[in-house]
Amino acid sequence: MSEPRSAPTVGQVVLGRRLQDLRERAGLKREEAAKVLRVAAATVRRMEMAEVALKIPYVQLLLKTYGVSDEETDTFVLLAEEANRPGWWQRFHDILPGWFSMYVSLEGAASLIRAYEPHFVPGLLQTEDYARAVLRSGAVGQTRPEDIDGHVALRMQRQDLLTRENAPRLWVVMDETALRRPAGGPEVMRGQIDKLLECTKLPNVTLQIARFDSGPHPGTYGPFVLFRFAMPELPDMVYSEYLTGAVYLDARSEVAKHLEVMDRMAAQAATAHRTKEILRDLRKEL
Numbered sequence: 001m002s003e004p005r006s007a008p009t010v011g012q013v014v015l016g017r018r019l020q021d022l023r024e025r026a027g028l029k030r031e032e033a034a035k036v037l038r039v040a041a042a043t044v045r046r047m048e049m050a051e052v053a054l055k056i057p058y059v060q061l062l063l064k065t066y067g068v069s070d071e072e073t074d075t076f077v078l079l080a081e082e083a084n085r086p087g088w089w090q091r092f093h094d095i096l097p098g099w100f101s102m103y104v105s106l107e108g109a110a111s112l113i114r115a116y117e118p119h120f121v122p123g124l125l126q127t128e129d130y131a132r133a134v135l136r137s138g139a140v141g142q143t144r145p146e147d148i149d150g151h152v153a154l155r156m157q158r159q160d161l162l163t164r165e166n167a168p169r170l171w172v173v174m175d176e177t178a179l180r181r182p183a184g185g186p187e188v189m190r191g192q193i194d195k196l197l198e199c200t201k202l203p204n205v206t207l208q209i210a211r212f213d214s215g216p217h218p219g220t221y222g223p224f225v226l227f228r229f230a231m232p233e234l235p236d237m238v239y240s241e242y243l244t245g246a247v248y249l250d251a252r253s254e255v256a257k258h259l260e261v262m263d264r265m266a267a268q269a270a271t272a273h274r275t276k277e278i279l280r281d282l283r284k285e286l
Helices: 010-025 030-037 041-048 056-065 070-083 088-092 100-109 128-137 145-162 185-200 252-268 272-283
Strands: 112-117 168-173 204-209 225-226 237-242 245-249
Touching: 010 041, 010 056, 010 070, 010 100, 030 056, 041 056, 056 070, 088 100, 088 145, 088 272, 100 128, 100 145, 100 225, 100 237, 100 245, 128 145, 128 185, 168 252, 185 204, 185 272, 204 252, 204 272, 225 252, 237 252, 245 252
Parallel strands: 112 168, 168 204
Antiparallel strands: 112 225, 225 237, 237 245
C-alpha cells in the first residue's frame, strides 16, 4: 500500500489531478484502473486525491495503461519523485497539525495570497515577540508551552517566501481589532506595527486596514485565505480555519463567493496609502 503522509505536497495534488485526468481521457473507471494494479479502487482514488504518496511502480503501470508515451512517463515519474520528497515544514511534524501542513504547502506554491484577518496580525507579517505572545495566550489552538518555540520558528521561516525569488503577491485586509487588541504589551505592539510598516515597503505586499468607523462588512463571519496558483492544474482554493481544524474549498461557486466578499472588503477598507498613516497613528498611541 502507498505510504500515507500527514498532508500532501502541492506536487502530489497536481500530479494526482493529472492522473485522474489521464484516466478519464482513456475512458477508464477507477475500478478498471484498480484491476490493472490489483488493488482496491479506493487506492486509485487516494492517489488521485493526493491522500497518499505516489508509488512509482503504480504510476508507471497506470500511465502505460492510459496510453501515455515513454517520454511523458519519464517526465511524470521524475515529477512524482520530487513531489514525494517531504516539504521543509515536515521537520516540524511533531507540532504541526496535518490540516495545517497542507496550508503551508499551498502557501509556498501560490502566486497570489489574499487574506482577511479579523482577530490577529497574519502569521506571514508577525514578529517573533508578537507570535510568542499570541501563542502563550492560548488564543490560537491548544499549543503546549513546550511547543511554542517550535511554532514561532515555523512561523518565522514561512515568512521567507515574501522575499524569495518569484515571491507571491500577498494582499491582506486586516480588521482594526487586530491592532487594538494588545498582545504582549505596548513594546511588543510597537515592534509589530514597525514590522507591518516595513512589510508594506515590499513591492509584493499590500495591506489594508478595515476601520471601525467604516461599519460592518461582508467578511465578518471569520478569517479566510484565498490562494491562486500559476499551475493550471490547481484551481483557486479557499482556506477557512475553525477551533480544531480547517476546511479547504475549491468548488468554483464557493471560491467565487469568497472572492466577491474579499473584493467588497478591499473596496470598503482603507487604501494601502491610508493604512500606512493609520499604522503610524496607532503607534503613537502606544
